[in-house]
Amino acid sequence: MTYLAKSPWLIHYDASSCNGCDIEVLACLTPMYDVERFGIINTGNPKHADVFVVTGGVNELNRAVIKNIYDQMVEPKVVVAVGICACSGGVFRECYNISGGIDKLIPVDVYVPGCAARPESIIDGIVTALGILEEKRKNMTNVPQKSADNSASHNQNNQSAGGTQ
Amino acid sequence: MSKQIIIPFGPQHPVLPEPIHLDLVLEDEKVVDAIPTIGYVHRGLEKLVEKREFPEYVFIAERICGICSFIHSQAYVQGIEQIMGLEVPERAQFLRTIWGEYSRMHSHLLWLGLFADSMGFESVFMNAWRLREHLLDDMEATTGGRVIQGVCKVGGVRKDISPEKLDEMLKGLRTLEHELRDLLNVFLYDSSIKYRLKGLGKLSSEDAYYLGAVGPTARGSGIDIDMRSTGYGAFDRINFKPVVEHDGDCYARCAVRAKELFTSIDIIDQCIRKMPDGPVDMKFTGAPDGEYFSRAEQPRGEVVHYIKGNGKRNILRHRVRTPTFTNIPPLVTLLKGVELADVPVVVLTIDPCIGCSER
Amino acid sequence: MMEPQTIVPISVGEVVQKAEQEKKDGCRLVLMSCTKIDDIFEVIYSYEKDLRLKNYRITVKQGDEIPSISGIYWGSFVYENEMNDLFGLNVTGINIDFKGHFFQTSVKHPFSVTITKEDDACQNR
Numbered sequence: 001m002t003y004l005a006k007s008p009w010l011i012h013y014d015a016s017s018c019n020g021c022d023i024e025v026l027a028c029l030t031p032m033y034d035v036e037r038f039g040i041i042n043t044g045n046p047k048h049a050d051v052f053v054v055t056g057g058v059n060e061l062n063r064a065v066i067k068n069i070y071d072q073m074v075e076p077k078v079v080v081a082v083g084i085c086a087c088s089g090g091v092f093r094e095c096y097n098i099s100g101g102i103d104k105l106i107p108v109d110v111y112v113p114g115c116a117a118r119p120e121s122i123i124d125g126i127v128t129a130l131g132i133l134e135e136k137r138k139n140m141t142n143v144p145q146k147s148a149d150n151s152a153s154h155n156q157n158n159q160s161a162g163g164t165q
Numbered sequence: 166m167s168k169q170i171i172i173p174f175g176p177q178h179p180v181l182p183e184p185i186h187l188d189l190v191l192e193d194e195k196v197v198d199a200i201p202t203i204g205y206v207h208r209g210l211e212k213l214v215e216k217r218e219f220p221e222y223v224f225i226a227e228r229i230c231g232i233c234s235f236i237h238s239q240a241y242v243q244g245i246e247q248i249m250g251l252e253v254p255e256r257a258q259f260l261r262t263i264w265g266e267y268s269r270m271h272s273h274l275l276w277l278g279l280f281a282d283s284m285g286f287e288s289v290f291m292n293a294w295r296l297r298e299h300l301l302d303d304m305e306a307t308t309g310g311r312v313i314q315g316v317c318k319v320g321g322v323r324k325d326i327s328p329e330k331l332d333e334m335l336k337g338l339r340t341l342e343h344e345l346r347d348l349l350n351v352f353l354y355d356s357s358i359k360y361r362l363k364g365l366g367k368l369s370s371e372d373a374y375y376l377g378a379v380g381p382t383a384r385g386s387g388i389d390i391d392m393r394s395t396g397y398g399a400f401d402r403i404n405f406k407p408v409v410e411h412d413g414d415c416y417a418r419c420a421v422r423a424k425e426l427f428t429s430i431d432i433i434d435q436c437i438r439k440m441p442d443g444p445v446d447m448k449f450t451g452a453p454d455g456e457y458f459s460r461a462e463q464p465r466g467e468v469v470h471y472i473k474g475n476g477k478r479n480i481l482r483h484r485v486r487t488p489t490f491t492n493i494p495p496l497v498t499l500l501k502g503v504e505l506a507d508v509p510v511v512v513l514t515i516d517p518c519i520g521c522s523e524r
Numbered sequence: 525m526m527e528p529q530t531i532v533p534i535s536v537g538e539v540v541q542k543a544e545q546e547k548k549d550g551c552r553l554v555l556m557s558c559t560k561i562d563d564i565f566e567v568i569y570s571y572e573k574d575l576r577l578k579n580y581r582i583t584v585k586q587g588d589e590i591p592s593i594s595g596i597y598w599g600s601f602v603y604e605n606e607m608n609d610l611f612g613l614n615v616t617g618i619n620i621d622f623k624g625h626f627f628q629t630s631v632k633h634p635f636s637v638t639i640t641k642e643d644d645a646c647q648n649r
Contacts, residue, residue, distance in 0.1 A: 018231040018313075019183065019231035020234065021231065023232060024311070027294065044177075059208060060204075060630040061628045065177060065184070092208045094213060095213060096631050115228070116310075116313050118311065204628045207628075375553075375599070458570060467554075471555070486554070486557070
C-alpha cells in the first residue's frame with residue numbers, strides 16, 4: 001500500500017479494557033502522534049466507520065454491544081484488536097466474566113499486542129488494517145473497479161467480503 | 166405533567182471513551198431521573214486473588230484502571246506492607262509520591278482535554294493532550310511504561326531515578342507550568358466556558374458529603390476530603406493544601422482539577438528537594454495475616470483497598486472501592502433537573518472512570 | 525504514618541441503628557465490603573469523620589436478611605446492589621433495587637461459589 005484513495009474513519013469501543021489502551025488510542029489522535037494526517041477521524045457513529053478498533057476482552061454484558069456495532073458498520077470493514085486483552089484476554093483471561101479475545105465473537109483482521117499497546121504500534125496496526133480494507137474493497141463483487149468508485153463503498157447489499165460469523 | 170420519554174445514553178457514546186449506560190427519563194428537554202446500568206467493563210478481577218500470589222497480584226491491581234494505574238498499585242502494596250509490618254525505605258516512599266503526582270497530573274490533563282471536547286473546544290482538547298505527552302515522556306523515561314508502569318512492588322519500587330534525571334524532570338515541570346497557565350486561562354477565565362458551566366449541575370455540600378462524593382466532586386462542593394492529608398507515602402513530610410471550591414457547580418469541579426495541577430507540581434518539587442538517599446526496596450519473608458483498609462487519593466478521589474490475608478501466599482480477599490463507584494449516587498442526583506444537551510458535560514464533571522468502578 | 529484501624533463486631537439487628545447514630549455524629553459512609561470465609565459472609569460497614577475510619581462488622585449466612593441502610597445513607601444502594609449481585613446476599617428494602625441487574629455476570633453470584641476455569645460459563649461460549 002503506497003497511498004490512500006480514501007479517508008478511513010474509525011470507531012472505538014472499550015469492551016472491557018482497563019482504559020490503558022483506550023487512552024493510548026485517543027493519544028494517537030492528538031498532536032504528538034496525529035493519525036489525522038492519514039485522514040483518519042474518530043467517529044462516534046458505526047455507520048460512518050470503516051475501521052473498528054476494539055480494546056479489552058469480551059464479557060457477558062458487552063457481547064451484544066460489540067456485535068451490534070459490528071453489524072451496523074457498512075462493508076467493507078476491518079477490525080483491529082488493540083491490546084493483549086482484546087487479542088487473547090491478557091491478564092484477565094482467567095477472570096470469570098471474560099470470555100477471551102474479541103475473535104471469539106467477530107472476525108479480527110489485525111492484532112496489536114501490548115499492555116498497554118503503545119501509540120506507535122496502534123498506528124502501525126491501523127495502517128496495516130487500511131491495506132486490508134483496500135484489499136477487501138477490491139475483492140467485493142459488483143463494485144465498479146475503475147474511477148466512479150464514489151458510490152462503491154456505499155453498496156450495502158454486497159456481503160462477499162468480510163462477512164459476519 | 167407533560168409526557169415522559171426515556172432516552173438511552175451510552176454504552177457507546179461519542180463523548181465517553183468508556184461504556185456506561187444511563188436511562189434518562191425526560192420531560193420535554195429536562196432530565197427528571199437517571200438510572201445507571203453498569204457492568205460493561207466488569208471483569209471480576211478481585212476474584213483473581215485465588216489464582217495469583219500476593220506479590221504477583223500487584224500487576225492485576227495496577228490494571229484495575231489504566232489511568233489511575235500507579236496509585237492503585239501503590240494503595241495495594243501499602244495495604245500489604247501495613248499488614249506485614251514492613252518499613253519501606255524512605256526513598257521508595259518519595260519516589261512513589263512523585264510518580265503518584267505525575268499520574269494525577271496526566272489524568273487531570275486528560276480529563277481537561279476530554280471535557281473541552283465535550284463542549285466543542287477541539288483545539289483545547291488537542292493542546293491539553295499535547296502537554297500531557299511531556300508527562301508521559303518523563304514517566305516512560307523513569308519507569309519504562311507510559312500508562313501502565315509496573316514499577317511498584319511489595320517492599321519498595323523497582324526503579325530508582327538518578328539525581329540528574331530528577332533535576333531534568335524539575336526543569337521540565339517548570340516549563341510545563343508556564344504552558345499550563347496559558348491553557349488553564351481558557352478553563353478558568355474564558356467567558357463562553359463560564360457561561361456554559363456556572364450554575365450548571367449544582368451539588369450542595371450536604372448532598373456531596375452524605376451521598377459519598379469524593380475527590381474533586383466533593384472538593385468542588387466545599388468538602389475538604391483529600392486522602393493525601395492522612396499522610397500516606399511521603400505526604401506526611403510535604404506541605405500542601407487541598408484545593409477546595411465552594412460553588413458546587415460544574416465550573417467549581419473544573420477549577421479544582423485545574424488548580425490541582427499546580428499543587429501537584431509543587432508536591433513533586435518538594436519531593437525532589439527533600440529526596441533522601443538510600444535503597445529503594447527491601448527483602449521480606451512471609452505473607453500477610455490480618456486485614457487493613459488502605460486508602461489513597463486518586464485523581465478522581467479516595468480509593469479504598471480492603472485486604473484480608475490469612476498467612477498464605479494467596480490473600481483471602483481484595484476489595485477495591487473506587488472513587489467513581491461512590492460518585493455514582495451524586496451523579497444521579499446531579500443529573501436530575503439538567504437539560505438533555507448538558508448531560509455529557511455534567512457526566513464528565515465527576516470524571517467517570519468506568520474501568521475502575523466495575524473492576 | 526498509617527492510621528491504626530479496629531473493626532467492631534455488631535449484630536445484624538444493630539446495623540440500621542448504628543447507621544442512624546453515625547449519621548447523627550456527622551460521619552460519611554466510606555464503603556460496605558463483603559468477604560466470604562468458608563460458609564459465612566462478613567459484611568463490614570465503614571464510616572469516616574475527620575479522616576478516622578470507624579468499622580463495624582456483621583457476620584451472616586447465605587439467605588439471612590440484612591436490612592438496607594439506604595433510608596439513612598441514600599447512596600448506599602450501589603454497595604447493597606453489589607452485595608446482592610456478586611455475593612447473593614439478601615439485602616432488603618433498598619431504595620433503588622436493581623433486583624440482580626446491577627452487575628450482570630456470566631456466573632450468578634460469582635463471589636459465593638468456587639469457579640474453576642474449565643466449567644466457567646463465559647469461557648466456553
